[in-house]
Amino acid sequence: MLTIRENLLETMKGGNPDRFVKQYEFIDLIMEVPLGLEFNYGQTWKDHWGITWQWPEGQLGMFPVHHDGLAVIQDITEWKSVVKKPAIATSDEAWAPAIAHANAVDRKEKFATAFFAPGIFEMTHHLMGMENALMALYEEPEAMQELIDYLTEYELEFAAVMMEKLKPEAILHHDDWGSQISSFISPEMFEEFFVPSYKKIYQFYKDNGVELIIHHSDSYAANLVPYMIEVGIDIWQGVMNTNNIPELIEKYGEKITFMGGLHSGTVDYPGWEKEVVKKQVEETCKANGHKYFIPCQTSGLPIENFEGVIAYIDECIDEMSKEEF
Amino acid sequence: MSKIEDVKVLVETGKSKKVAAAVQEALDAGDKAQDILDAMIASMGVVGDKFSSGEIFVPEMLIAAKAMSKGVEVLKPVMAGDGSSSLGTCIMGTVAGDLHDIGKNLVVMMLESAGFDMVDLGVDVPADKFVEAVKENNNVVLVACSGLLTTTMPALKEAVQTIKEAYPDMKVIVGGAPVTQEYANEIGADGYAPDAGSSAAKAKELIGA
Numbered sequence: 442m443l444t445i446r447e448n449l450l451e452t453m454k455g456g457n458p459d460r461f462v463k464q465y466e467f468i469d470l471i472m473e474v475p476l477g478l479e480f481n482y483g484q485t486w487k488d489h490w491g492i493t494w495q496w497p498e499g500q501l502g503m504f505p506v507h508h509d510g511l512a513v514i515q516d517i518t519e520w521k522s523v524v525k526k527p528a529i530a531t532s533d534e535a536w537a538p539a540i541a542h543a544n545a546v547d548r549k550e551k552f553a554t555a556f557f558a559p560g561i562f563e564m565t566h567h568l569m570g571m572e573n574a575l576m577a578l579y580e581e582p583e584a585m586q587e588l589i590d591y592l593t594e595y596e597l598e599f600a601a602v603m604m605e606k607l608k609p610e611a612i613l614h615h616d617d618w619g620s621q622i623s624s625f626i627s628p629e630m631f632e633e634f635f636v637p638s639y640k641k642i643y644q645f646y647k648d649n650g651v652e653l654i655i656h657h658s659d660s661y662a663a664n665l666v667p668y669m670i671e672v673g674i675d676i677w678q679g680v681m682n683t684n685n686i687p688e689l690i691e692k693y694g695e696k697i698t699f700m701g702g703l704h705s706g707t708v709d710y711p712g713w714e715k716e717v718v719k720k721q722v723e724e725t726c727k728a729n730g731h732k733y734f735i736p737c738q739t740s741g742l743p744i745e746n747f748e749g750v751i752a753y754i755d756e757c758i759d760e761m762s763k764e765e766f
Numbered sequence: 767m768s769k770i771e772d773v774k775v776l777v778e779t780g781k782s783k784k785v786a787a788a789v790q791e792a793l794d795a796g797d798k799a800q801d802i803l804d805a806m807i808a809s810m811g812v813v814g815d816k817f818s819s820g821e822i823f824v825p826e827m828l829i830a831a832k833a834m835s836k837g838v839e840v841l842k843p844v845m846a847g848d849g850s851s852s853l854g855t856c857i858m859g860t861v862a863g864d865l866h867d868i869g870k871n872l873v874v875m876m877l878e879s880a881g882f883d884m885v886d887l888g889v890d891v892p893a894d895k896f897v898e899a900v901k902e903n904n905n906v907v908l909v910a911c912s913g914l915l916t917t918t919m920p921a922l923k924e925a926v927q928t929i930k931e932a933y934p935d936m937k938v939i940v941g942g943a944p945v946t947q948e949y950a951n952e953i954g955a956d957g958y959a960p961d962a963g964s965s966a967a968k969a970k971e972l973i974g975a
Contacts, residue, residue: 500917579829707944
């Protein structure tokens with residue numbers, strides 16, 4: 442029997458895995474990275490960029506708030522006067538929990554994986570609101586390019602510290618690039634504004650020893666897959682069924698692996714039902730096969746909202762492995 | 767190319783800085799304000815179709831809607847008091863517990879561009895607030911409810927049912943990522959649009975425009 446790590450690599454190269462990869466099993470995720478992210482259930486707060494967030498009680502996630510003058514950037518041409526890079530923690534004390542975790546990872550079995558979020562695209566709309574960010578790409582492209590370059594610079598500075606402290610073998614990087622049915626921007630616009638930044642960021646990680654770039658975007662983004670490959674993404678996590686995953690595997694599988702196929706909203710819900718989950722796992726495993734594909738919830742973290750879902754999905758994947766291998 | 771054709775092209779391509787002047791030129795050339803408005807509405811119809819088919823993306827739709835609003839600003843004083851251009855009032859909001867506003871904002875823009883007077887209640891709107899808004903506004907012909915989370919689907923159902931209890935004949939349209947035609951039928955909504963691009967056509971169909 443292959444190790445978890447070997448099984449993943451066989452899956453990614455279209456070789457001979459001996460079972461399905463079970464969701465995030467190959468990742469030992471170091472969430473202790475001092476990114477400055479806050480998750481304050483039931484509260485409203487400002488983060489280290491000055492972005493206001495709300496996490497309503499009873500809801501599964503938090504949202505940036507831009508109404509009533511709360512957006513950090515009110516006028517994109519004036520962004521330099523309001524956007525200031527937060528200080529990056531560099532002390533051993535700040536990194537101690539993350540370092541301890543990184544050192545404890547069994548790297549023969551799993552990839553020590555550092556976490557980074559939010560990505561460049563998300564940062565632009567967190568700072569000024571989605572509509573303004575998207576329109577600014579047309580109306581003030583120079584200012585937007587400058588802002589994107591500035592955000593890229595911050596990510597690279599953070600990456601340098603993170604690589605030195607943790608020496609991770611993989612990066613799980615979040616940046617949602619689309620809705621369920623389309624990418625937010627055209628491939629041409631994506632190429633012009635975001636591909637150069639991601640090339641720099643992901644190349645930096647690769648140059649410093651990272652073996653796996655796992656990019657999370659739980660969305661449609663089939664039209665961006667050639668760029669994902671170009672910027673160095675090894676695994677697209679969050680791929681939804683709206684993308685026609687079998688077609689993507691056929692076309693691009695040798696260059697990128699697709700991880701998803703199980704929409705979190707339809708498996709991880711209040712009072713989730715075993716038969717519903719089992720059916721979806723069966724469908725995604727049968728439709729997408731075991732080469733270049735990892736059955737996984739589209740959620741960007743290996744956590745569940747409703748107790749027991751992850752373990753049951755894993756159980757169903759085990760069943761499928763018995764059936765298909 | 768006629769002046770009206772110029773306006774159409776400028777709206778479709780989202781040239782918001784040039785539309786106002788083009789609308790004024792069309793008026794100066796003798797085109798009727800209603801004809802110019804109809805042309806812009808038609809342009810936004812094209813934009814909506816292109817968005818639904820994946821030919822264009824959100825930024826292109828946003829800048830087209832902005833261009834149209836610049837054109838409408840020029841027409842407003844000319845058409846003041848002429849209610850014939852309005853399809854009626856539409857109340858719109860994202861349902862209780864849900865703070866997503868992007869899709870809702872796009873639909874507001876598309877319906878406004880199609881000729882509805884929009885009352886945007888924002889996000890996290892309790893069911894009762896939709897009913898109050900129907901009561902407080904004139905000539906309400908449609909209520910649009912958006913829900914983006916599977917966890918807020920019950921709130922969507924509650925909103926539709928509360929509106930229908932208070933105003934049984936009011937047309938209600940729903941949408942949002944987890945919503946389907948089947949779910950819309952199940953909760954008693956009159957209509958469903960899978961995306962912002964197709965929302966205007968569906969809304970007009972529902973009110974018989």
